[in-house]
Amino acid sequence: MKKIILFPLLLLASLVTVRAQQNIAVPQPTLLSPVIHPQQNSVSLVVKAPHARQVMVKGDWIGADGTAPMQRSENGTWHYTSPELSSDLYVYQFLIDGTPFTDPLNPYQLRDVSSLFSYFIIAGGAGDLYQVQDVPHGTVSKVWYDSPTLEKSRRLTVYTPAGYEEGSLHYPVLYLLHGMGGDEEAWPALGRATQILDNLIAAGKAQPMIVVMPNGNVAQQAAPGESAQGQASVTFFLPGTMDGTYEDAFKDILAFIEKRYRVKADKAHRAIAGLSMGGFHSLWIAANYPDTFGYVGLFSPAILPGRHSDAAATGVPAIYQEMEEKLKRQRDNGCSRYWIGIGKDDFLLKEVEEYRDKLQRLDFPFEYVETDKGHVWSNWRAYLSGFVPGLFH
Amino acid sequence: MKKIILFPLLLLASLVTVRAQQNIAVPQPTLLSPVIHPQQNSVSLVVKAPHARQVMVKGDWIGADGTAPMQRSENGTWHYTSPELSSDLYVYQFLIDGTPFTDPLNPYQLRDVSSLFSYFIIAGGAGDLYQVQDVPHGTVSKVWYDSPTLEKSRRLTVYTPAGYEEGSLHYPVLYLLHGMGGDEEAWPALGRATQILDNLIAAGKAQPMIVVMPNGNVAQQAAPGESAQGQASVTFFLPGTMDGTYEDAFKDILAFIEKRYRVKADKAHRAIAGLSMGGFHSLWIAANYPDTFGYVGLFSPAILPGRHSDAAATGVPAIYQEMEEKLKRQRDNGCSRYWIGIGKDDFLLKEVEEYRDKLQRLDFPFEYVETDKGHVWSNWRAYLSGFVPGLFH
DSSP states (O other): OOOOOTTTTHHGGGGTTTTTGGTOOOOOOOOOOEEEEEETTEEEEEEEEESSSSSSEEEOOTTTSSSEEEOOOOTEEEEEEEOOSSSEEEEEEEEEEEEEOTTOOOOEEEETTTTTEEEEEEOSSHHHHHHSSSSOOEEEEEEEEETTTEEEEEEEEEETTTTTTTOOBBBEEEEEOOOTTTOOTTTTTTTTTTHHHEEEEETSOOOOOOEEEEEOOOSHHHHHHHHTOOOOOSSSSOOOTTTSSHHHHHHHHHHHHHHOOOOOOOOOGGGEEETHHHHHHHHHHHHSSSHHHHHEOOOOOOOOSSSSSSSTTTOOOOSSHHHHHHHHHHHHHHEEEEEEEEEETOOOOHHHHHHHOOOOOOOOEEEEEOOOOSSSSHHHHHHHHHHGGSOOO | OOOOOOOOOOOOOOOGOOOTTTTOOOOOSOOOOOEEETTEEEEEEEEOOOOOOEEEEEEETOOOTEEEEOOOTTTSSEEEEEOOOSSEEEOOOOOOEEEEEEEEEEEOOOEETEEEEEEEEOOOOOOOOHHSSSSSSOOEEEEEOOOETTTEEEEEEEETTTTTTTTTBBBBBEEEEOOOTTTTTTTTTTTTTHHHHHHHHHSSSSOOEEEEEEOOTOOSSSTSSSSOOOOOOOOOOTTTTTTTHHHHHHHHHHHHHHHHHHHHOGGGEEEEOOOOEHHHHHHHHHHHEEEEEEEEEEESSOTTTSSOOEEETTOOOOSOHHHHHHHHHHHHOOSSSEHHHHHHEEHHHHHHHHHHHHHTTTTTOEEEEEESOSSSSSHHHHHHHGGGGGGOO
16 A cells, blocks of 8 residues: 655645755756676766866776876767776766866766765775675764873764674774874775675684774874864875874874773774875884784785884984884784785885895895785775785684 | 984986876966855855856855856956955856856855856955864764665755764754755755854854754655766756655654664654745644644745645645644644744745734744745755854744
8 A cells, every 4th residue: 555655845846946846856867977887897988068178087997197098079078998907996076177176977986085086896806895885884973082192182983893783792993093294084095995894704714803093194183074173175295294293193093092992902803904105104102012913914004114113313303212122022022914915006115125034134024915006095005905814813 | 313204205206107197197387276265254256268258256245137247358367356244155156158056166056956067255244154173073974764665765964063972962853944945965965064063062152962964855866976876967846846755754754763863752852944945845844743843944945825724624735734723733742932033035035014913813923034045055054143143942
């Protein structure tokens, strides 16, 4: 006896002004973008810009300068079809006479620092891991904590695995740190951390764990737009980001998480990992918190030779002094997994190779993975996917 | 002894290809948009489109058809400055030769159904309530629950007020429902529900409460992009949305929330409110769950005369039958606050006035607020801000 009742909007539409019909606009685009071609593993994009002289697509699957021309049709639309793409998440913009716009037909966007990108996923491989699947889902929360060290209240993202809230078990914790310009929204967005964890845990390939994604910019309370700083412009270089302050204040995050959540509060159940600047932070937090982290992941880490010291040194923050002493202590204490991933095209490759050599000289056990590509999210998603299954065994 | 260490990106930039520098692009725009003029309470917008023939701004502060022309400068940029605006959150797009783009210089966007809009906030009044302020913040979580009635797992947004996680108190609950085309992300995004609650609670103007923002589309598990349906196109009309299924399945949400959270599980501490279709849902859930909700808020509600019946009737879902009987029962049971808000320009005004008359005939106590404007988020944010302070006294 169920009967479909349609809200009589269409009948009323002619009575409604634009101003009065917010939230009930019914766009009926005749153009679709993006269109995935599952047989070809390619994508077609289209945008209408009838008077533009040049439209390019800027996409992270495109080599060389990252752009490719779009072709104009007589009706003023511009078209592009990609070659075959490997399974992954891809981001793009349209450069219309030089101005970067997101795709007006694609409601799916992600922010990378101060820029918004449209995105799509090519399924059939890694992309499946970055997609929401029909599996049990963890809870993703935006949580505020007090940082006595920084004398402010700050925001972080917490993933609790499916079953956490219903049960009484205690869980291991992965602390997952973003790169420069990022914030507590970077890993859950472009990093697809929550999808990766849901999918790996459901497949039995990772232990159920809590993942904590803090904000590594001590000058910020929260991501842009999420603090009383309001809609400040999104800044790449922030003060205090790599001067030891964050590593010192990280104890506030540890204390908060271990008080608020049901965690296994021992070294065998604590991991820390980060990308780029977050790799730098992870290296130094692990090195300065003796016997605290059993697992360390450095994804395209910034090593910054010359900015730290193997011995005690003036002008270098204490946190970044005595690297060799601290590494030897970590080695002697034992570290279940010290994992480094870097791309062949990464501008940080040389410093990471030197750091690898130092670890070898110190007989420090570690794993080292060199991949294609450079300093890109495609690698960081893959590194997370490779790092997580080895945790907490 | 702290020393600023700058990541030597700028030195390395010349070595880095575009492909290799994802997440480290440092845009240095010479143009800024939006620019708020605090003295004038106005905004200036700019976009570069050198070969466009017509650029309009489409904004929800603009009367008539919602658009205003932008003026071209010689360098190919287009400019617009608004008149004085009342304090609120405003959304806009640029119509460049007819295609709606978001502002490429503004990283702050909100999704409304299938469309993305750039936004800004004019402070000094209601806008302050919609802005994150320096007050204690609640936790905002994306949570999955099982719906035995719908035989699927589904996603909702839960706001727990500051102090919830640290304490052991039990809290009242507001169930807050979205409109057609919306989902569990509508109220936390355009609705600014979490900022409104944080700010009202901090000011002592609202009781600390849990706010549950479910997904009212029974065909969906979750918002677009957040379920295994993947990047499906965002659809406005979904099956089963107003045929009684959702109201029936709402019992699963109640059961889940009252099991998972520390709530005061009685009528005096349960409220339900919704906008447009969510007002329709709220009306019928309150009417069909006897003595369950002490507070009801109908924001620009869809009443849909002819789609329900005052008596038992064939062809009408049981949920929507016997409206008068159910209202009399609510009246006799007692309802602490039955609140209706509607805009003078709303296309649903006539039906809401008829419903108001029906309530009066039934001696059903209620509050009725008629505001300016129409079927718009500006009103729904204001209605929520007006409704919440009266709850749970």
